[in-house]
Amino acid sequence: MVCFRLFPVPGSGLVLVCLVLGAVRSYALELNLTDSGKATCLYAKWQMNFTVRYETTNKTYNTVTISDRGTVTYNGSICGDDQNGPKIAVQFGPGFSWIANFSKAASTYSIDSISFSYNTGDNTTFPDAEDKGILTVDELLAIKIPLNDLFRCNSLSTLEKNDVVQHYWDVLVQAFVQNGTVSTNEFLCDEDKTSTVAPTIHTTVPSPTTTPTPKEKPEAGTYSVNNGNDTCLLATMGLQLNITQDKVASVININPNTTHSTGSCRSHTALLRLNSSTIKYLDFVFAVKNENRFYLKEVNVSMYLVNGSVFSIANNNLSYWDAPLGSSYMCNKEQTVSVSRAFQINTFDLRVQPFNVTQGKYSTAQECSLDDDTILIPIIVGAGLSGLIIVIVIAYVIGRRKSYAGYQTL
Known part of the structure; x- marks a missing residue:
């Protein structure tokens, strides 16, 4: 953990900010805001990323995920006073910012609103954007929390507005901290109240130079995501995780009976999140390309x-499981999704449809090339004919030799 001590913020005293750095691109942010007496007045820890759909110079639409924020500053974060409520202000990259506003009532405090600004003039993130400039999306929340309680929401929360999808998870926040001490009383979001998970058993191979012992084929599980009362995403698959960390290889079979699924469905992106007692999250992010096909664009795991x-x-530059919109993608044979050198996912009995699910059922499947055995028929026929020709040639040669043998000089 790398900690920064920033300059004093007017009305707030010193701000102590810690940014947890890791291999995942979506960093955990932690803010401990102190007042003029150096007592904690606001505490927050959370993870977030953003998916933005934008028009290109070719009059098509691209989707980009903003998760690697680089250098982060917190200028403008305040404890609040009688006129202004507490505020978390985050700045990252060229022209990107995020603000959360809070207010207080007699016995509760509220997360009132979230504002996210992004800069389509950033050629690194939006290299081919038609319109350049800073755009802002405001979301009204009005989440009420008992005063002196710590708000917790480990589950995924999603906001969508104006072609921007915001994802939040592993959230801890308390505004109006009493007596400088963060509360041990937790107020859970509704998603966490309904989530139940159980252990996932896995095996670690200690040898750093040997290949992990092959495990049995994982059991296929069926996972779904709902949008209101309707199912919007379906996935059936057996999952085997291959992990290498500190030269130690692990093979982990996902047990669908002890794995919980959540997610979200949007017009051009869809998310399936799996978690258990040992898997904080395993995200499969799907996207639409060329307005007529979908594919697996991103995988995040912690x-x-x-x-x-x-x-x-995390890897947000993948291209797997490509199929037309309105259909499902199917691959019964073992298939490998290579997320990084240290992390691969083997799938078995896979079928997935992240868009246009009708009546909670899969649409017609497009099969992967591994399952397509139609090419085997001409190969088998050709091999059979080749074998027959070889037998005929050999029989002919043997017959000719016997014929010559009858006329040899005695």
Whole structure:
């Protein structure tokens, strides 16, 4: 953990900010805001990323995920006073910012609103954007929390507005901290109240130079995401995780009976999140391309290993499981999704449909090339004919030799 002590903020005293750095691109942010007496007045710890759909110079639409924020500053974060409520202000990258506003009533405090600003003039993030400039999305929340309680929401929360999808998880926040001490009383979000998870058993291979012992084929589980009362995402798959950390290889079979699924469905992106007691999150992020096909664009994982360490990896530049919109993607054979050198996912009996699910059922499947055995028919026929020709040639040669033998000189 790297900590920064920033300059005094007017009305707030010193701000102590800690940014937890890891392999995952979506960093955990931690803010401990103190007043003029150096007592904590606001505490927050959370993870977030943003998906933005924008028009390109070619009059098409691209989708970009903003999760690697680089250098972060917190200028403008305040404890609040009688005129102004507490505020968390985060700045990152060229022209990107995020603000959360709070207010207080007699016995509660509220997370009133969230504002996210992004800069389409940033050529690194939006290299081909048609319109350049800073755009802002404001969301009204009005989440009420008992005064002197710590708000917790480990589950994924999603906000969507104006082609921007905001994802939040592992959230801890308390505004109006009493007596400088963060409360031990937790107020859970509704999603956490309904989530139940159980242990996932996995095996670690100690040898750093040997290949992990192959495990049995994992059991296929069926996972779904709902949008209101309707199912918007379906996935059936057996999952086997291959992890290498500190030269130690692990093979982990996901047990669907002890794995919980959540997620979100949007017009051009969809998220399936799996978690358990040892898997904080395993995210499969799907996207639409060319307005007529979908594919697996991103995988994020954070989980606890048997040695107590946390393994986190993210890759938002993948291209797997490509199929037309309105259909599902199917691959019964073993398939490997290579997220990084240290993390691969083997899938078995896979079928997934992240968009246009009708009546909670899969649409017609597009099969992967591994399952397509139609090419085997001409190969088998050709091999059979080749074998027959070889037999005929051999028989002919043998017959000719016997014929010559009858006329040899005695």
